Amino acid sequence: MKVLFAISLFLLANPLIFYNKLESEYPLPPPLKIDMPLEIAINRRASVREFSDEPVDDEKLSTILWAAYGYTKKGRTVHALDGYGAKIYVLKEEAVYIYNPKRHSLILFKEGDYRGIGQYEAPIQIGIAWNKDFDENLTSALIGQIAQNIAFTANALDLGTVVTVGMALNKIGLPSNETGKIIMPLGYPKYPYNFTYNPNILFPVLPLIKNSTMSLTEAIENRREATQFNGKLNLQEISQIIWASYGFSYYIDNSKSELNPIVRHRVLPSAHAYYPLCIYAVTEKGIYRYFAGLYRYYMWNLPVLHLLIKIRSGDFRGEVAKASSMPNIASAPLIIISVLDLRKAKGMIGLWDDFSSAKFRWLWYHEAGASAYNVLLEATAWNLSANIALPTDIAIIRSILRLNNNFLPLLIVPVSKVKNGSI
Ligand SMILES: Cc1cc2nc3c(=O)[nH]c(=O)nc-3n(C[C@H](O)[C@H](O)[C@H](O)COP(=O)(O)O)c2cc1C
Structure with a gap:
């Protein structure tokens, strides 16, 4: 008791x-x-x-x-x-x-x-x-x-x-x-967001980025994964997709955040802001490399580039397809390939960390995954469809892109038109 x-x-x-x-x-x-x-x-x-x-x-x-x-x-x-x-x-x-x-x-x-x-x-x-x-x-x-x-x-x-x-x-x-x-x-930022629209484009060879009518939630909810690849993309669609893969923001960040002085961000983050990926676009007409900006310029709001430079003429989509985990992408109107430039992953030796060894490769797969995902979302928002494939023969992809051993292809992202609303 x-x-x-x-x-x-x-x-x-x-x-x-x-x-x-x-x-x-x-x-x-x-x-x-x-x-x-x-x-x-x-x-x-x-x-x-x-x-x-x-x-x-x-x-x-x-x-x-x-x-x-x-x-x-x-x-x-x-x-x-x-x-x-x-x-x-x-x-x-x-x-x-x-x-x-x-x-x-x-x-x-x-x-x-x-x-x-x-x-x-x-x-x-x-x-x-x-x-x-x-x-x-x-x-x-x-x-x-x-x-x-x-x-x-x-x-x-x-x-x-x-x-x-x-x-x-x-x-x-x-x-x-x-x-x-x-x-x-x-958490809530100590320095509230404050952006101004400022595309500040040099050589606007590709059309300026437009807003789609699709919301963030809709794009995530309705994200497509293409299993068949066909059709042709217009220049606006190519511009949107390539920008989403590795471009720069059209906004200036005026938030004055003390720990982040960068005023123009890219569409994805990068460890130590190295941004060591090169983005290639393969179409029926040839192979192009994407140029989005001048090295480290984004700290000071220098102009943005948004252009594709042709490095090879001819249709190499079939060869890329054969060296990938999705052999049916030969008919894709656009194939994006993210390639790691190992020299850029070294940073500034002595000043910054060297992240080029196999131990740190995951950092760059993280970045390539973010890039590929942006393309999947952007494709969905533009009534297109995309998927993610892997390179199965690195040597062949390197030779198609005319790259040496300093470059490592990471992911392949084929993009397709959508037929009758299906994927
Ligand atoms: C895989 C990965 C690892 C990162 N690690 C750190 C980190 O440990 N500490 C940190 O402050 N920022 C880290 N960052 C953020 C980058 O420093 C940042 O994305 C870069 O400086 C560009 O700035 P922004 O994202 O504001 O545009 C990392 C980013 C990635 C993608």
Whole structure:
């Protein structure tokens, strides 16, 4: 009796014991629809490293997690290259959760505040782990897509984030078959977004980028994956696609963010801002290389280039197709190939880190995955369809593009017209 009385007294004095217990799984609210046209969301992409204390509500978190890795009526929001070998951890003040895409819920992983493992202080840290049963580079290309959707969606909701290298995620005690790849802090930017439209184009050989009528949410929800390739693209469509793959924003960033002095961003992030990819466009008429800007000019708002320079005449699509994982892309009106320039991945030796060795290859697959994903979204917004293939014979792709061993082809993105609304 005395014991029961003592327990009752203890519980009365500590009512929070009942309420503090965290649910082992809680459903997220339905994601919000974002009306912002896709191109505006791409143009507004910028890294944010300083955040206010304002908390992020579950509705916005739900929208970001769905875009990152959720399910659509057709499949997933992002394209699997080697299965879905990524896992998203959400580090909140009270606990660490795992995002469960199937039930669109958060599963309790561990109680406690682990947000301090991030490079930048923020109300939430999103950690993305690689399941080592899957290929590291291809999973990084998947994570590159996830990170794009986190960035686009966060920004469109007036939140901010940045991709950071995420080995520190291992500190939360990941299962032994997983390792942390990236961590993205999430919160309201300390320096609010402030953009002005300024295309500032030199040699506008390709048409200026136009906004489509498709919203960010619609593009993610309706993303197409082409399995047949045909038709012809007009110059506006080629311009939109090539810009989405690796172009510069048409906005000037006036936010005066102290930790990010870049005033004109690219359509995707790059480790140390090396941007070591070269983008090639293969069409019926020949092979072209994309030039988007002058080296490191974006710090100072120098003019943007947006042009394709022909490096070879003739139709090489059949040869590219044979050296790829999708032999039927020979009839694709446009094939984009992302190629890593290993010299650019070295950075400025002595001043900056050398990221050219195989150990760091995942960084560039992350970037190539982001580039390919932008093309998938942009194609969808322009009533086109695209897919992602892999080079199966590196030597042949190099020789078609007239490249030496300093260059490594990473991903091949064929684009097609859509026939009668089907893919
Ligand atoms: C794979 C990857 C890793 C990155 N790692 C870091 C990092 O550890 N810390 C950081 O502050 N920024 C990191 N960044 C962000 C880049 O520094 C940033 O994208 C680049 O400076 C260009 O700036 P912007 O994104 O604002 O246009 C990373 C980006 C990528 C794609």
